Each structure stands twice: as structure tokens, then as C-alpha cells.
Amino acid sequence: MTASRTADGPAPHGSQTEPGSLRAARTWERARSIARSCAGQPLPAVPRTLADALGHALAEPLVALTDLPPFATAAMDGWAVSGPGPWRLGGAGVLAGREPGPLGPDSAVPLATGAPLPAGATAVLRHEHGAADTERGLLHDRSPAPVPEGQDIRPRGQECRSGEPLLPAGTTVTERVLGLAAAAGYDRLTVHRRPSVELLVLGDELLAQGVPRGGRVRDALGPLLPPWLRACGAELISHERVADDLAALGEAVRRSPADVVVTTGSTASGPVDFLHDTLRALDARLLVDSVAVRPGHPMLLAELPATADGRARRLVGLPGNPLAAVAGMVTLAEPLLRHLGGHCAPEPVQLTAGSALPGHPRDTRLLPVFTAGQKVTPLPFDGPAMLRGLALADGLAVVPPGGVPAGDTVDVVELPRR
Ligand SMILES: Nc1nc2c(c(=O)[nH]1)N[C@H]1C(S)=C(S)[C@@H](COP(=O)(O)OP(=O)(O)OC[C@H]3O[C@@H](n4cnc5c(N)ncnc54)[C@H](O)[C@@H]3O)O[C@H]1N2
Ligand code: MOO
Numbered sequence: 001m002t003a004s005r006t007a008d009g010p011a012p013h014g015s016q017t018e019p020g021s022l023r024a025a026r027t028w029e030r031a032r033s034i035a036r037s038c039a040g041q042p043l044p045a046v047p048r049t050l051a052d053a054l055g056h057a058l059a060e061p062l063v064a065l066t067d068l069p070p071f072a073t074a075a076m077d078g079w080a081v082s083g084p085g086p087w088r089l090g091g092a093g094v095l096a097g098r099e100p101g102p103l104g105p106d107s108a109v110p111l112a113t114g115a116p117l118p119a120g121a122t123a124v125l126r127h128e129h130g131a132a133d134t135e136r137g138l139l140h141d142r143s144p145a146p147v148p149e150g151q152d153i154r155p156r157g158q159e160c161r162s163g164e165p166l167l168p169a170g171t172t173v174t175e176r177v178l179g180l181a182a183a184a185g186y187d188r189l190t191v192h193r194r195p196s197v198e199l200l201v202l203g204d205e206l207l208a209q210g211v212p213r214g215g216r217v218r219d220a221l222g223p224l225l226p227p228w229l230r231a232c233g234a235e236l237i238s239h240e241r242v243a244d245d246l247a248a249l250g251e252a253v254r255r256s257p258a259d260v261v262v263t264t265g266s267t268a269s270g271p272v273d274f275l276h277d278t279l280r281a282l283d284a285r286l287l288v289d290s291v292a293v294r295p296g297h298p299m300l301l302a303e304l305p306a307t308a309d310g311r312a313r314r315l316v317g318l319p320g321n322p323l324a325a326v327a328g329m330v331t332l333a334e335p336l337l338r339h340l341g342g343h344c345a346p347e348p349v350q351l352t353a354g355s356a357l358p359g360h361p362r363d364t365r366l367l368p369v370f371t372a373g374q375k376v377t378p379l380p381f382d383g384p385a386m387l388r389g390l391a392l393a394d395g396l397a398v399v400p401p402g403g404v405p406a407g408d409t410v411d412v413v414e415l416p417r418r
Contacts, residue, residue: 028364035335042342043193056191057342062167065185067157080121124152170344192342197234198258202265233341244272265320267298295384296327321384348411359403368393
């Protein structure tokens with residue numbers, strides 16, 4: 001069935017109409033580009049503590065608030081020495097976190113890795129390379145070669161200078177970014193608000209536990225999608241099962257406060273596929289109503305009426321077949337969510353087909369592949385209702401109509417990793 005309003009009328013170049021359907025399919029590339037551009041500007045910038053910033057995108061470049069290291073430090077446990085040696089041994093050692101006094105000429109003082117270097121020190125003699133003569137109060141150099149000036153000293157500003165840009169805006173805040181931000185002096189980061197997402201899983205045939213029975217199957221998307229949505233930078237505010245019922249679906253979508261409602265199932269034209277009817281009843285605007293991609297062609301993207309306070313809302317309809325739903329994730333949900341959250345969008349990487357990659361005669365095909373070096377190999381069990389190939393895959397090859405011969409390059413969308 002068709003929904004009442006589409007964003008722009010006739011089928012665009014390169015698209016086709018499904019047999020038995022009046023929908024104008026978008027090309028895969030065009031569908032991704034609409035998903036990105038319909039987001040408009042990323043969500044507003046907000047301050048967050050480091051712990052709360054994880055998974056957001058930086059709204060401003062990360063600029064060093066200090067030199068790193070902030071002062072010259074010892075790179076090894078041993079002695080700070082002044083001159084070529086032997087040295088007069090000083091008394092109290094320098095620990096990391098302490099401010100040392102100056103070191104006189106031809107003197108040495110014990111110090112720990114990370115300790116600030118005393119003024120006047122010319123090098124660090126490693127513990128294993130020094131012989132302390134405590135009776136005479138002398139330190140001798142037993143290094144394999146004479147210790148050059150600057151040996152095992154980390155100079156101030158070796159990694160960066162205060163004010164130097166370290167990471168661009170749009171960088172996803174990972175645990176590694178948190179470490180760098182803390183080292184560079186940050187207590188809070190300015191990040192984009194994360195898009196809120198409500199996940200509505202449709203299908204009365206779905207079981208929440210146990211083995212399939214009585215004509216019913218397990219809900220595979222309920223466990224699969226939430227971590228994936230979070231990996232796209234979303235804040236999952238609700239995850240619900242909704243009955244195959246027009247009124248129930250309409251009510252769930254209408255009252256959702258989420259920036260993006262993600263539904264699974266009900267995109268096609270079965271007796272209880274109510275998504276298009278629901279969108280029509282809500283006067284939603286269809287931006288993408290099926291895509292020339294296999295699996296997943298009934299996927300859709302719609303603009304819902306805004307919230308009472310004027311916030312835009314979108315809906316991504318993922319098909320029910322699990323691999324088709326994954327295709328909808330990478331085609332529509334991921335570009336939309338990443339753009340709303342202000343994340344730099346990862347583009348497909350170009351790799352080489354290790355063997356022939358079978359294609360669809362007219363549509364793009366998303367094929368689960370395994371990567372070894374620069375080569376990708378297709379995985380078996382790649383049907384729309386199957387997850388066995390996907391579970392082993394590290395990417396989805398974007399196979400153009402007709403397929404890709406062995407040895408040719410192919411775009412690959414990388415899958416989230418743990
Ligand atoms: N006459 C036509 N029929 C269908 C077409 C078509 O063009 N014409 N397209 C087919 C394609 S392609 C797909 S994909 C599906 C999409 O169907 P829906 O989005 O309406 O999804 P459902 O009918 O609800 O379910 C389809 C299939 O997937 C199973 N399913 C649903 N949700 C889950 C879940 N969370 N976990 C595991 N499995 C799930 C469901 O039981 C069905 O087997 O339509 C085709 N039909
Ligand atoms: O989108 Mo469907 O059968 O291609 O899964």
C-alpha cells in the first residue's frame with residue numbers, strides 16, 4: 001500500500017517500482033543521502049562531564065588546555081644527573097607528583113618515572129645502569145654507552161602545546177578520547193545532544209524467550225538493535241513491543257517524544273502491516289518509501305508531526321526480516337542518527353573482492369562479508385530472514401547490480417565491533 005504524501009513525487013533517476021507496489025524506490029546512495037540531509041543541523045551543543053560525554057560527538061575541537069607533558073619529566077626510574085659523571089649523590093629522591101629543588105653541577109638525585117625533572121638536570125640515568133657507592137656518596141655510570149644529554153627525559157610540550165588542536169569537532173567521544181581529554185586538562189566537554197530513540201518492535205508472532213514454538217519465532221531484533229542504535233550515538237529512551245493493531249501502533253507513534261522512532265516489521269503489505277496506514281493517519285511525510293536494495297527494500301523514512309514544543313521527529317521503518325532490518329539500519333537509521341548527533345560520518349571503505357560477489361539484477365545488494373587484509377569474501381546464509389552470515393561478518397559489501405567479479409574493488413560498510 002502507499003502512504004498519502006511523499007516528499008517528492010515521481011520515481012527519481014535510477015529507481016524502480018516494485019512489481020505489485022506503487023512505491024517509488026530510491027537508489028541506495030540517494031536513500032542514505034536523504035537520511036543524512038533530512039536531519040538538518042546537528043542537535044544543540046551541551047556541556048557534559050567526562051563520564052557522561054561517552055558516545056557523544058564533540059561540538060567543538062578539543063584544544064589542549066596545557067602543554068603535554070606539562071613539565072619535563074623522567075621517562076625511567078633512576079637518577080637525575082647533571083653533567084657526564086661520576087656524580088655526587090644527593091639525599092632525598094624525587095617522586096612523581098613532587099616539585100624538586102634544583103640540581104647542582106656533577107650531582108645526581110634518585111627519581112621515579114614521571115617525576116618532574118630538577119632544574120639543572122641534563123639526563124636520567126636508568127636504575128639498572130648506575131652503581132651507587134654509598135660510602136663515598138658517589139654514583140658511577142655503568143651504561144653500555146655514555147649517557148647522552150637529554151637521555152630518558154620527556155621534554156615539556158613533547159606531545160602538544162597549550163592551545164594546540166588535538167581532535168576536530170565531530171569526533172566521537174570514545175574511552176580513548178576521554179583519556180586524552182583528561183590528560184589535556186578537561187573536566188567537561190561540549191558535545192552535541194544525543195538523538196533520543198524509541199524502538200517499537202512489531203509482530204504478534206514474536207516470542208521474548210525460549211525456542212520457537214506454535215508457529216511463533218524469537219524476537220531477534222529486540223536484542224540486536226538497542227546496542228547498535230547506541231553505537232550510532234543514540235540515547236535509547238524506550239524499547240517496547242507493540243501489538244499488530246492499527247490503533248495501538250498509531251498511539252505509540254503519536255505520543256512518542258523521541259527525536260527518532262524506529263519500528264521493526266509491518267513495512268510491507270501483509271494483512272497486519274499497519275505502518276503505512278499509521279503514517280497516513282498521522283499526516284506524516286514520507287521521505288523514503290522503499291529503496292532499490294536487497295535485502296531490505298520495503299524500508300522507509302518519514303517526517304512525523306513535530307512535538308508540541310516544535311522539535312522535529314522522524315520515523316525509520318525497518319523491515320521485519322532480520323537481515324533486511326540490518327540493511328535498513330545502515331541505509332537509513334545510522335546516517336540519520338549520526339548526523340543528528342553531529343558525528344563525522346564514516347564512509348564505506350574500498351576493498352577488493354577476494355572472490356566473485358553475487359549481485360541482484362537491478363538493485364544494490366548488501367552482502368555480509370568477511371575481511372582478511374584488503375580482501376573480502378562473501379559469507380553463506382545471507383538470506384533476508386537469516387542472521388548466520390551476518391554474525392560472522394565484519395562488513396556489508398555494497399554490491400552494484402549484476403555483481404562484482406573477483407579482483408575488482410567494492411565498497412564495504414563496516415559493522416560495529418566490540
Ligand atoms: N507481497 C509482498 N510481500 C512482501 C514483500 C513485497 O514486496 N511484496 N516484501 C518482502 C520483503 S522484501 C520483506 S523484507 C518483508 C517485510 O515485511 P514487514 O516489514 O512487513 O515485516 P513482517 O511482515 O512483520 O515480518 C516479516 C518477517 O520477519 C519476521 N520478523 C519480524 N520481526 C522480527 C523480529 N523482531 N525478529 C525476528 N523475526 C522477525 C516475521 O516473523 C516475518 O517472518 O516483506 C516481504 N513480503
Ligand atoms: O527486504 Mo526483503 O526480503 O529483501 O528481506
